Amino acid sequence: MRTSIATVSLSGTLDEKLAAIAAAGFDGFEVFEPDFVGSPLSAPDLAARARDLGLTVDLYQPFRDLDSVDPDTFARNLVRAERKFDVMEQLGCDTLLVCSSPLPQAVRDDDLLTEQLTVLADAAQRRGLRIAYEALAWGAHVNTYRHSWKLVSAADHPALGVCLDSFHILSRGDDPSGIRDIPGDKIFFLQLADAPAMAMDVLQWSRHYRNFPGQGNFDLTAFGTHVQAAGYRGPWSLEIFNDTFRGSDTGRTAADAHRSLLYLEGEVARQVAADSSPVLFEAPAASPLEGVVSLRIAAGPGKDDALRTVLGRLGFRLAGVHGAHDLQLWRHAGVTVVVDASPGTVWTAPGLPAHLPVLTQIGVRSADPESWAARARALEVRARDVAMPGADGGTDTDVVRLDVTDATSLDVRGPASAAAWEAAFELYPSGRGWEDDVPLFTGVDHVGLAIPSDNWDGVMLLLRSVFAMEPHEGLDVTDAVGMLRNRALEEPGGGADPLRLTLGMVPGSVTSHLGAARRGGIGHVAFGCSDIFTTAASMRARGFEPLPIPPNYYDDLDARFGLPRALLDRMAESGILYDTDGDGEFFHLFTPTVGADFFFEVVQRVRGYRGYGDANAAVRLAAQLRAM
Ligand SMILES: O=C(O)c1ccc(O)c(O)c1
Numbered sequence: 001m002r003t004s005i006a007t008v009s010l011s012g013t014l015d016e017k018l019a020a021i022a023a024a025g026f027d028g029f030e031v032f033e034p035d036f037v038g039s040p041l042s043a044p045d046l047a048a049r050a051r052d053l054g055l056t057v058d059l060y061q062p063f064r065d066l067d068s069v070d071p072d073t074f075a076r077n078l079v080r081a082e083r084k085f086d087v088m089e090q091l092g093c094d095t096l097l098v099c100s101s102p103l104p105q106a107v108r109d110d111d112l113l114t115e116q117l118t119v120l121a122d123a124a125q126r127r128g129l130r131i132a133y134e135a136l137a138w139g140a141h142v143n144t145y146r147h148s149w150k151l152v153s154a155a156d157h158p159a160l161g162v163c164l165d166s167f168h169i170l171s172r173g174d175d176p177s178g179i180r181d182i183p184g185d186k187i188f189f190l191q192l193a194d195a196p197a198m199a200m201d202v203l204q205w206s207r208h209y210r211n212f213p214g215q216g217n218f219d220l221t222a223f224g225t226h227v228q229a230a231g232y233r234g235p236w237s238l239e240i241f242n243d244t245f246r247g248s249d250t251g252r253t254a255a256d257a258h259r260s261l262l263y264l265e266g267e268v269a270r271q272v273a274a275d276s277s278p279v280l281f282e283a284p285a286a287s288p289l290e291g292v293v294s295l296r297i298a299a300g301p302g303k304d305d306a307l308r309t310v311l312g313r314l315g316f317r318l319a320g321v322h323g324a325h326d327l328q329l330w331r332h333a334g335v336t337v338v339v340d341a342s343p344g345t346v347w348t349a350p351g352l353p354a355h356l357p358v359l360t361q362i363g364v365r366s367a368d369p370e371s372w373a374a375r376a377r378a379l380e381v382r383a384r385d386v387a388m389p390g391a392d393g394g395t396d397t398d399v400v401r402l403d404v405t406d407a408t409s410l411d412v413r414g415p416a417s418a419a420a421w422e423a424a425f426e427l428y429p430s431g432r433g434w435e436d437d438v439p440l441f442t443g444v445d446h447v448g449l450a451i452p453s454d455n456w457d458g459v460m461l462l463l464r465s466v467f468a469m470e471p472h473e474g475l476d477v478t479d480a481v482g483m484l485r486n487r488a489l490e491e492p493g494g495g496a497d498p499l500r501l502t503l504g505m506v507p508g509s510v511t512s513h514l515g516a517a518r519r520g521g522i523g524h525v526a527f528g529c530s531d532i533f534t535t536a537a538s539m540r541a542r543g544f545e546p547l548p549i550p551p552n553y554y555d556d557l558d559a560r561f562g563l564p565r566a567l568l569d570r571m572a573e574s575g576i577l578y579d580t581d582g583d584g585e586f587f588h589l590f591t592p593t594v595g596a597d598f599f600f601e602v603v604q605r606v607r608g609y610r611g612y613g614d615a616n617a618a619v620r621l622a623a624q625l626r627a628m
């Protein structure tokens with residue numbers, strides 16, 4: 001499959017965009033006309049630049065408002081088109097995108113419209129060029145792909161075909177399966193865009209919120225499967241109008257863009273028969289993940305006391321210290337927590353002391369970490385073989401590390417990596433009896449990460465492509481300090497212990513989210529348990545002071561669900577909150593924040609409850625702010 005991208009999708013000068021497009025591995029690009037008009041590069045210069053970079057110029061776009069009920073206007077538009085054909089010849093680009101007109105003077109008579117398109121196609125053909133006609137979702141008369149195909153079909157002209165743009169089709173809720181009825185060689189161009197589900201004017205939605213496949217809510221796998229089945233074999237091109245991307249690092253966005261096409265190609269490949277798509281790429285599968293087994297938290301010298309106190313109340317015991325660095329090994333219920341109190345948090349998060357503690361590593365067990373390295377690299381994600389910080393320079397390469405954000409990595413840990421802890425740390429002698437502790441938890445239920453807004457779409461794509469995680473309904477929570485955008489992702493088929501992550505968006509970049517708690521973005525680790533009242537009692541016996549949840553909250557629970565007063569009283573005693581999703585029930589409690597931005601949660605899922613108690617986020621945050 002050939003890959004392409006419209007220059008409008010990236011930030012920077014045209015030169016910078018082209019360099020990033022080539023570096024990301026694209027085969028070609030669409031010239032977005034305003035980028036060319038505003039560039040000092042002449043058309044021959046641009047053609048030479050593309051050639052040097054090994055890129056083809058796949059499309060020139062957009063040509064607007066071709067048709068008109070006024071014959072003079074139409075004649076002028078044809079003259080304008082000829083001037084664009086001149087440019088295209090110099091660019092070595094043979095396809096012009098003509099989009100349907102949103103104007104009041106747009107032609108509304110299909111016969112006249114077909115005639116005007118035919119006249120343009122004749123003109124293009126004389127120059128050896130082609131016209132790809134696209135229905136904009138907000139076109140005055142033509143706004144569906146079926147309509148654009150009806151006109152193209154009626155014109156029956158070799159230089160006239162359709163351009164399919166997934167946004168215009170899926171944003172309207174149209175059924176894309178009719179694409180199968182269009183002959184593949186009459187689809188002259190394919191533009192792909194995903195988008196988050198939003199209830200807003202479709203033009204505004206399109207111009208500001210499009211994102212890459214795997215970052216939004218459209219079913220692009222089904223869409224791509226229809227296009228493939230139709231027999232289209234031209235480039236798959238991204239056309240993304242997005243305010244954030246337009247202000248973000250060009251190279252990073254281009255790399256995400258290319259990865260999104262690999263991801264989509266793999267998803268489509270799994271849907272279509274091998275004989276109809278001999279060229280579709282699919283990343284190698286990796287061995288299953290077996291749950292979160294370790295966490296590393298950068299506490300810094302200033303915060304490790306508070307962190308250790310909370311860990312102790314959660315039942316964790318200090319199991320050892322590192323010989324050479326200020327690292328402590330804490331263990332409980334099969335989970336290992338490494339507290340990194342070294343100055344500057346040298347291991348994992350240099351330069352991030354302001355809002356410590358920070359969760360810097362999430363360790364997930366897998367039988368074959370190298371299979372994850374291979375899968376990640378196939379999807380153009382950097383994966384590092386990690387040597388543990390061993391006591392005597394000892395190494396353990398049984399860990400593969402993928403960066404989720406600048407601060408936090410997912411570490412896939414193989415069977416041998418557990419022993420590395422033993423080698424690297426001076427373990428306290430056993431026999432003090434605590435190995436017999438009754439576990440308070442069943443393991444890690446989920447991990448919450450604060451994601452900087454300019455990183456949000458990239459993280460979403462990483463988790464969906466490499467880890468095949470599935471996004472669940474996101475909830476925007478109104479809380480004490482503003483709106484918190486939230487999204488949970490879950491590993492499908494993860495059995496009883498799936499990897500679950502909840503993402504909370506914080507404004508800006510990682511290094512600037514000092515005091516993110518005040519804006520809702522807090523990282524956390526949630527432990528699962530089978531009886532939260534017993535667990536809470538054990539925690540209280542260890543000195544845990546529940547977060548005070550106001551009586552109003554329990555009165556409201558009573559009003560909404562009619563829970564028994566005795567149960568509500570027991571919940572209030574331990575600061576336990578409640579949610580239900582029908583049959584399932586959810587009980588959870590929180591620690592106060594440790595430092596500004598980090599806390600622990602204890603959850604009990606009853607009868608398959610699937611959510612995260614998002615409805616309680618505002619009450620939780622208000623209580624944590626009071627406790628700061
Ligand atoms: O927003 C627009 O005007 C516009 C222009 C060209 C396109 O291909 C498109 O999908 C949208």
Ligand SMILES: [Mg+2]
Binds near residue numbers: 134
């Ligand atoms: Mg388009």
